[in-house]
Amino acid sequence: MCEKFQMCPQFESAFQILSKRWSGLIIRVLLEGPKRFKDISVLIPNISDRMLIERFRELEAEGILVRHVYPEVPVRIEYELTEKGRMLKPAMDEIHKWAKTWSLCKEEVET
Amino acid sequence: MCEKFQMCPQFESAFQILSKRWSGLIIRVLLEGPKRFKDISVLIPNISDRMLIERFRELEAEGILVRHVYPEVPVRIEYELTEKGRMLKPAMDEIHKWAKTWSLCKEEVET
Numbered sequence: 001m002c003e004k005f006q007m008c009p010q011f012e013s014a015f016q017i018l019s020k021r022w023s024g025l026i027i028r029v030l031l032e033g034p035k036r037f038k039d040i041s042v043l044i045p046n047i048s049d050r051m052l053i054e055r056f057r058e059l060e061a062e063g064i065l066v067r068h069v070y071p072e073v074p075v076r077i078e079y080e081l082t083e084k085g086r087m088l089k090p091a092m093d094e095i096h097k098w099a100k101t102w103s104l105c106k107e108e109v110e111t
Numbered sequence: 112m113c114e115k116f117q118m119c120p121q122f123e124s125a126f127q128i129l130s131k132r133w134s135g136l137i138i139r140v141l142l143e144g145p146k147r148f149k150d151i152s153v154l155i156p157n158i159s160d161r162m163l164i165e166r167f168r169e170l171e172a173e174g175i176l177v178r179h180v181y182p183e184v185p186v187r188i189e190y191e192l193t194e195k196g197r198m199l200k201p202a203m204d205e206i207h208k209w210a211k212t213w214s215l216c217k218e219e220v221e222t
Contacts, residue, residue: 014210015135024126084213094202099125
């Protein structure tokens, strides 16, 4: 049995967060800066509003994003990455580089 | 509407692969080198054999890992990352760094 390598629990936890469907894409979109709900949902085709709300709650609970409510008329709500969220940029950039290198094509992945 | 940023389809495809439950952890284990089925399943607690087989098939279909069958008695089967799989190391290292920085704790993520 391979003793020397042990799965790092922190790595495992990070992957549990990132591997929730849509979470990675939401983080990727918000790395561009704070955005309103509908601007985010437009940029992530196929995600339902209900799912987006659920992922926002989870990412907020993880301290990865915050929800700003601006008391304007009508009220304005924006979602923004925290520092913890923004520090995922290097990982996202590496995934992006990998995807480009291997020119992953969406159709191939879906079939 | 935020026109300038468009979700990169290749990034989206990459995340579809990586965000399948367990795939990231399987890749992380195999970055240590080729391994047999039971050595991998021991290193990823809670994964069922059925799920591990399913993820192997998907990752093999994506060209991320290969299955070597050695005609010994008993036959020996090992799983190994391809170059495409090994090139995920920088991304995995960045996720690991992030996880350590924010000392994610598994229990917190699960509750």
